[in-house]
Amino acid sequence: MPPEPTPVAPAPSNWLADILPQVTPAQGSILIAAGAVIAAGLAFLVAYLGRKQIDRHWETTNRQQRFTTIAGQLTDPNAAVRIAAIASMEALIDDHLTPKHWYGRRRGRYRSNPQAQAGINVLCAYLRLPTTTHPSGNPTITTETITLIAGRRTGEHKGQEIKQTHTYNPNDHEVRSTILRTITTHLRPNPPGKSWQHLDYDLTGAHLNNADFSNAHFRGQRTLFTQANFTGVTTSFDRAQFTGKTTSFLGAQFTCKRTLFFGAQFTGKNTSFDRAQFTGKYTFFDGAQFTGKISWFRGAQFTGKTNTTSFDRAQFTGKYTFFDGAQFICKTTSFADAQFTGKLASFDRVQFASENTFFDEAKFAGKTTFFDEVQFLFLQLPIANTTFIGAQFTGKNTSFHRAQFTGGETLFSWAKFGGPARVSADFSKPTAWNNVHFDWDHELIRKPECVRPADWPPQVPNSNT
Incomplete structure (x- = not known):
C-alpha cells in the first residue's frame, strides 16, 4: 500500500491581511487619520492628568502658604493688618468650601472640611485670647490705675497701698467685632459667600x-x-x-x-x-x-x-x-x-x-x-x-x-x-x-x-x- 500523506497544518489566519486587501485607498486614509486622532487624544489625556496633578499640588501648597501667612498676620500689633487678615481668612475658608472640595452629602448633611475647619479654629482661637480692651468693653478707656491694699489692716496699721496701671488697646475691640461679624454672617441663611x-x-x-x-x-x-x-x-x-x-x-x-x-x-x-x-x-x-x-x-x-x-x-x-x-x-x-x-x-x-x-x-x-x-x-x-x-x-x-x-x-x-x-x-x-x-x-x-x-x-x- 502506498504510504498515507503527512497532514499539513493550516496556515495561520492573518485577519489584517484578510481585511487590508479589501480596504480601498480612501478607507486606508480614514484609518490612518483615526489612529492619529486616538494617539493625539491619549497624549492630550496624559498631559492633562499630569497638568491637573501639578495644579492640585500648586493649589494645596499655595493655600498652605496663605494659611500660614494669614495666621501670622493675626498676631501683628497693627490692628489694620489683623483686620485685613480676617478678610483673607474668610476668602480662604470659602475657597476650601467650593463644590469640588465638598466631601459629599451624608445622611442629609455635609461632612466637615478639615482645611476650612482649621480656618474657623484660628478665628475662634483669637476670640479665646485674653482681651486687651477694658473689661467693660468701652473702647475709649486706654489706661486705668487700680489701688490695692497689701498687708493686714489692724488698729493703726492701714496696710500698704500698691498702685497698678493697666494699659488697654482700644483697637482690639474692633478686631474682635470684625471676627464676630464675619462668622455670624456666614452662619445666617443666604450668606454672601459660602455657608x-x-x-x-x-x-x-x-x-x-x-x-x-x-x-x-x-x-x-x-x-x-x-x-x-x-x-x-x-x-x-x-x-x-x-x-x-x-x-x-x-x-x-x-x-x-x-x-x-x-x-x-x-x-x-x-x-x-x-x-x-x-x-x-x-x-x-x-x-x-x-x-x-x-x-x-x-x-x-x-x-x-x-x-x-x-x-x-x-x-x-x-x-x-x-x-x-x-x-x-x-x-x-x-x-x-x-x-x-x-x-x-x-x-x-x-x-x-x-x-x-x-x-x-x-x-x-x-x-x-x-x-x-x-x-x-x-x-x-x-x-x-x-x-x-x-x-x-x-x-x-x-x-x-x-x-x-x-x-x-x-x-x-x-x-x-x-x-x-x-x-x-x-x-x-x-x-x-x-x-x-x-x-x-x-x-x-x-x-x-x-x-x-x-x-x-x-x-x-x-x-x-
Missing part, C-alpha cells in the same frame, strides 16, 4: 462683646460657648438654631444688659447651661424650643435685684430637662405657658426668691415632674408671690416633697392635677407651708384623690423628729 453652618465652633472662654448671633444656624457636631464671657449691652441668639450633637454654655457668664434667646431652637442631643450666670437686667428665653434628648440648667444663676428672667411659652419636649439647684433671685421670674412634655422635668432644690414668680398656664405633661426640696423664699423683698394659676400637672408623678414655701403668697388657683390612671401629686412633708392656697382649701371634698397627703393641709414635720 459655614456645618462647621464646629469652639469658643470656650471667649470674650464676646455685644455678640449678635440672631438667626444663626449651628449645624456642626459641636458648638461650645463653655465659660464664655458675654459683655456689652446686648447678647442675642434670637431665632438661632442649634442642631449639632452638643451645644454647651456650661459656666458661661452673661453680664450684658440684655440676653436674648427669643425663639431659639435647641434640637441637638445635649444642650447645657449648667452653672451659667445671668446677671444682666433682662434674660429672655421666650418661645425657645428644647427638643433634644437632654437640656441642662443645673446650678444656673439668674440674679439681680432689677432682673427679669422669662421662659414664657418655652417648650421643653426633649426626654430630660434639669434645673436642679438653679437660683432665680431677681425681680420677676416667669415660666408662664411653658410646656414640659418630656419624660422628666426636674426642679429639685431650685431657689425662687423673686418678687414675682409665675408658672401660670404652664403644662407639666411628662411622666415625672420633680419640685423636691424646692424653695420659694422671701429674702427681705417687699413682696414675694408665686403663682401656678391655671397650671396643669397631668403626668404620672408630680412631687413637691419637702418643698419650702416661705414667700408672700403661693397660689395654685384653677390648677389641674390628674390625667391617666394611677397618677399622684405629692406635697408631703413640706419644710415650710406659709400662705399656700388651693381651690379646695375651704371645701376639701373638691380635692383630687391623686393629691397627697390625704390629710390636708400638709403638716410641717417637727424638727426634733
Whole structure:
C-alpha cells in the first residue's frame, strides 16, 4: 500500500491581511487619520492628568502658604493688618468650601472640611485670647490705675497701698467685632459667600462683646460657648438654631444688659447651661424650643435685684430637662405657658426668691415632674408671690416633697392635677407651708384623690423628729 500523506497544518489566519486587501485607498486614509486622532487624544489625556496633578499640588501648597501667612498676620500689633487678615481668612475658608472640595452629602448633611475647619479654629482661637480692651468693653478707656491694699489692716496699721496701671488697646475691640461679624454672617441663611453652618465652633472662654448671633444656624457636631464671657449691652441668639450633637454654655457668664434667646431652637442631643450666670437686667428665653434628648440648667444663676428672667411659652419636649439647684433671685421670674412634655422635668432644690414668680398656664405633661426640696423664699423683698394659676400637672408623678414655701403668697388657683390612671401629686412633708392656697382649701371634698397627703393641709414635720 502506498504510504498515507503527512497532514499539513493550516496556515495561520492573518485577519489584517484578510481585511487590508479589501480596504480601498480612501478607507486606508480614514484609518490612518483615526489612529492619529486616538494617539493625539491619549497624549492630550496624559498631559492633562499630569497638568491637573501639578495644579492640585500648586493649589494645596499655595493655600498652605496663605494659611500660614494669614495666621501670622493675626498676631501683628497693627490692628489694620489683623483686620485685613480676617478678610483673607474668610476668602480662604470659602475657597476650601467650593463644590469640588465638598466631601459629599451624608445622611442629609455635609461632612466637615478639615482645611476650612482649621480656618474657623484660628478665628475662634483669637476670640479665646485674653482681651486687651477694658473689661467693660468701652473702647475709649486706654489706661486705668487700680489701688490695692497689701498687708493686714489692724488698729493703726492701714496696710500698704500698691498702685497698678493697666494699659488697654482700644483697637482690639474692633478686631474682635470684625471676627464676630464675619462668622455670624456666614452662619445666617443666604450668606454672601459660602455657608459655614456645618462647621464646629469652639469658643470656650471667649470674650464676646455685644455678640449678635440672631438667626444663626449651628449645624456642626459641636458648638461650645463653655465659660464664655458675654459683655456689652446686648447678647442675642434670637431665632438661632442649634442642631449639632452638643451645644454647651456650661459656666458661661452673661453680664450684658440684655440676653436674648427669643425663639431659639435647641434640637441637638445635649444642650447645657449648667452653672451659667445671668446677671444682666433682662434674660429672655421666650418661645425657645428644647427638643433634644437632654437640656441642662443645673446650678444656673439668674440674679439681680432689677432682673427679669422669662421662659414664657418655652417648650421643653426633649426626654430630660434639669434645673436642679438653679437660683432665680431677681425681680420677676416667669415660666408662664411653658410646656414640659418630656419624660422628666426636674426642679429639685431650685431657689425662687423673686418678687414675682409665675408658672401660670404652664403644662407639666411628662411622666415625672420633680419640685423636691424646692424653695420659694422671701429674702427681705417687699413682696414675694408665686403663682401656678391655671397650671396643669397631668403626668404620672408630680412631687413637691419637702418643698419650702416661705414667700408672700403661693397660689395654685384653677390648677389641674390628674390625667391617666394611677397618677399622684405629692406635697408631703413640706419644710415650710406659709400662705399656700388651693381651690379646695375651704371645701376639701373638691380635692383630687391623686393629691397627697390625704390629710390636708400638709403638716410641717417637727424638727426634733
